[in-house]
Amino acid sequence: MSGLSTDAVSDLLREVAAEVITPRFRSLGEGEVMEKNPGDLVTVADREAEVLISAALRAAYPDAAILGEEAYAADHGLMDRYLTAGHAFTVDPVDGTKNFVNGSPDHAVMVAEVVGGRTVRAWIHQPEHGVTWSAEQGAGTYRDGERMTCTPVPESRAPQGVTSMWPLRGHALEGLPPMRLSWVCCGVDYPKLIEGATDYIVYSRSNPWDHAPGTLLVTEAGGAVVHPDGSPYGPQSTRPGLIVAVDAHTRGAVQRRAQEAFRRA
Numbered sequence: 001m002s003g004l005s006t007d008a009v010s011d012l013l014r015e016v017a018a019e020v021i022t023p024r025f026r027s028l029g030e031g032e033v034m035e036k037n038p039g040d041l042v043t044v045a046d047r048e049a050e051v052l053i054s055a056a057l058r059a060a061y062p063d064a065a066i067l068g069e070e071a072y073a074a075d076h077g078l079m080d081r082y083l084t085a086g087h088a089f090t091v092d093p094v095d096g097t098k099n100f101v102n103g104s105p106d107h108a109v110m111v112a113e114v115v116g117g118r119t120v121r122a123w124i125h126q127p128e129h130g131v132t133w134s135a136e137q138g139a140g141t142y143r144d145g146e147r148m149t150c151t152p153v154p155e156s157r158a159p160q161g162v163t164s165m166w167p168l169r170g171h172a173l174e175g176l177p178p179m180r181l182s183w184v185c186c187g188v189d190y191p192k193l194i195e196g197a198t199d200y201i202v203y204s205r206s207n208p209w210d211h212a213p214g215t216l217l218v219t220e221a222g223g224a225v226v227h228p229d230g231s232p233y234g235p236q237s238t239r240p241g242l243i244v245a246v247d248a249h250t251r252g253a254v255q256r257r258a259q260e261a262f263r264r265a
Contacts, residue, residue: 003060013109013125020048026103049093069209088114092209096185108187112212119235122213124187141221150223152247159199173257190214200245224251
C-alpha cells in the first residue's frame with residue numbers, strides 16, 4: 001500500500017507538535033480553552049493539530065476513513081464509517097488535554113492505522129518529553145529508533161497496577177497491591193508500561209483514538225490486552241474497558257480479579 005512511511009508519519013507528528021502544540025504549552029490565551037461537555041476540555045491546539053494531521057493523511061490515503069477525536073465530537077456519524085472501514089486512521093491530536101491545560105508535560109499526539117479491523121501501525125509522540133514511539137504489526141515497537149520490549153512480572157512479587165478510573169484509585173484487586181492513579185494520558189500510560197513503570201493498567205473506556213495506538217505498541221513489545229470480560233480487543237471494538245499488561249499471565253490474573261471491580265465501579 002503506497003503512502004507515508006512509518007518515519008514520515010513520525011516526522012509529521014513532530015512537525016505539527018512543534019508548529020501548533022508546543023508554542024501553546026503553558027501559554028494558552030484567553031478563549032483558547034473550551035469545554036466540549038462539562039469537564040471535557042478542548043483547546044485550539046487540539047483542533048489545529050487534528051486538522052493538519054488529518055489533511056496530511058487524507059492527501060496520502062484519500063480512500064481511508066479518518067476518525068479524529070475532535071471531528072467525532074462534532075459529527076458522531078464518523079464512528080459508523082470508521083467501524084465499517086477496511087482502511088482507517090485514528091487521530092488524537094492532544095491526548096491528555098487536561099494535563100496540557102494544567103501545564104503538565106504528560107500529553108501526547110497519537111495516530112493509528114487500521115486495516116481489516118487490525119491496527120497495523122501506530123505512533124505516539126510526546127512533545128514535551130521529546131520522545132516518539134512507533135510500532136508496526138509483526139515488526140516490533142520502537143522508541144526513537146530503539147527497539148523496546150516489556151519485562152514480564154517475576155514470580156517473586158505481585159504485579160503493580162495503575163488505573164485512570166477514579167473509583168478504583170487506591171483500590172486493591174483481590175490479592176494485589178492497591179492501584180495508583182495512572183498518568184491520565186494514554187499516550188504516556190502505554191509507554192510507561194513498556195518502560196517498566198507499571199505492570200498493568202485498568203481502563204474504563206476503549207475509545208479508538210485513545211487505545212488503538214498504545215495497544216499495538218504494547219502487544220508488539222510482548223505485552224497483552226483484553227476486555228474485562230475476557231473478550232479480545234480490536235481497534236474497532238465497542239466493548240467498554242481494557243486490561244493492559246506486560247505479559248499474558250499478568251493480563252489473565254488481573255482480568256479475572258477486575259470483573260467484580262468493574263461491576264462495582
